[in-house]
Amino acid sequence: MNFASNLPRTTSNLAQAKSDIDHFGYCLIENALDPVVVHAALKRLKEQAAAELEQGAAFEDGGPKQQWGAFTDGKGRPRQQAYTAAAGGVNQRVWMLVNKGQVFRDILFTASVRAVVDHLLGDDYLLSSYSANIAKPGGVAMNLHTDQWWMPHPVHREPSPVPVGSITRQRTNLKGEEAPPMIAPCVCVNVMWMLNDFSAENGGTRFVPGSHLRGRPPEQWDGDDETLAAEGPAGTAMIFDGRLWHGTGANVSSDNRYGLLSTFCGPQFRPQENFTIGARADLLSDAPPELLALLGFKIWSGYGRVESPVAEFVSQDERSLGELRV
Ligand SMILES: O=C(O)CCC(=O)C(=O)O
Structure with missing residues (x-):
């Protein structure tokens, strides 16, 4: 599908934002956070990130030979020590922001953004995770993924090739090359809160518009998909459907990119944090x-x-x- 001519732009019109996310899998809310809140959140994030680094508690990923998602060493043993600068990590994650400042908790209740989350998830939902990703110069592009990779795809009537408990980020229950006749619903929504200006150069989130409706992983897509970068001034919120294929962009600038990620999921699912x-x-x-x-x-x-x-x-x-x- 060629979306080039009518891609979503930043908007404060919520009807437009809801239509954008339905059709393209994402929308951009203009001035979702006012400059005072952006300033306070950025200050708190920088303090927290510096202290976690200083205390040896930082989680660093996104290096050329070191990607987020390799939780085990292949024998089922966790690889905590793999997420350090010494092991090649570049970007810094700050987890569990709910514990790390009132400003972060307040941001969760931003009415314009929550109206769009309500639109996709309905009356009841949970916070699944709330973290920051500081994409630093030299960080490479993250593998494209969806945020509901664990959601089973609809199946044919024969037994599913992969039982639900055996689904992993790499192994879904999708059969062979075949696209499913129906796709899974949106059960999770992510919000990227931009705390400084996001650009293609500083690692603005890369994504494939419309990919939330394909029902198959990128390696099964036809043709060469171009990813776009999420771009916008500080205070913009990019809200995206949990089925949209996306990942952190490579930061080829000389400055850090500061973003908060709050993910929400249906009340039936297990939150990430x-x-x-x-x-x-x-x-x-x-x-x-x-x-x-x-x-x-x-x-x-x-x-x-x-x-x-x-x-x-x-x-x-x-x-x-x-x-x-x-
Ligand atoms: O940092 C970003 O731009 C996106 C991060 C992301 O996709 C993830 O952590 O799963």
């Missing part, structure tokens, strides 16, 4: 119900409970009754 364990107790004690719901503390149709399916919320200190006898 485990907020029910990892969210800090001090922030939960006065968190509003809307934040508790996003973090997975709100019971959904009886799921996520400890004991009673009719309770509204769970808390970190709730315990099961355990073995009882009379």
Whole structure:
């Protein structure tokens, strides 16, 4: 499909943004964050990133021989030490932003962006992860991927070639070369919040417009797809469908690119970051119900409970009754 003539532009018109994301898999919200918020978030992110580096707790990826996603060494052993500058990492990830500043928590409730997320995910959804990616000079392009790679594709009536628990980033249940007659729904939405200007040179996220509707991985596509770079001034939010093929761009500039990524998923799915364990107790004690719901503390149709399916919320200190006898 050739989209060149009518690709989405930055807009503050929400009807346009919803139409853009439906048709192209992404939209760009103009001035989603005002300059005061951008400034505060950037300041907090830089402090946090510097401290994580200083304490040897930084996670660094995106180097020429070192890509994010190689979680194990092939024998099932985690490769934590692979994500350091010493091992070739260039970009810096800062995870679990929900714990790392009020400004980050406030950003989650930006009304214009949430209206588009609501449009795709509906009444109830969870925060799946909330991180920053500081794409640094020398960082290479990330492999194209979708953010719902774990979502099984629709199948033919014969048994599925790959059971759900065996799906990996590299191995889907899609049969051979055949495109499925139907595609999986959008079950996850990502927001890239630009904290400085994004360009093709400084690693603006690369993506294939319209790829959210193809239902197959890039290596099965026809022709040579050109990726585009997400570009926009600081404060722009790029919202994209979880099925859109995308990845960090190569940073060939001399400056860092600062972006926050907040991913939301349907309440049926397992979030990428485990907020029910990892969210800090001090922030939960006065968190509003809307934040508790996003973090997975709100019971959904009886799921996520400890004991009673009719309770509204769970808390970190709730315990099961355990073995009882009379
Ligand atoms: O940093 C970016 O531009 C995108 C990052 C991304 O796609 C990811 O972390 O999965």
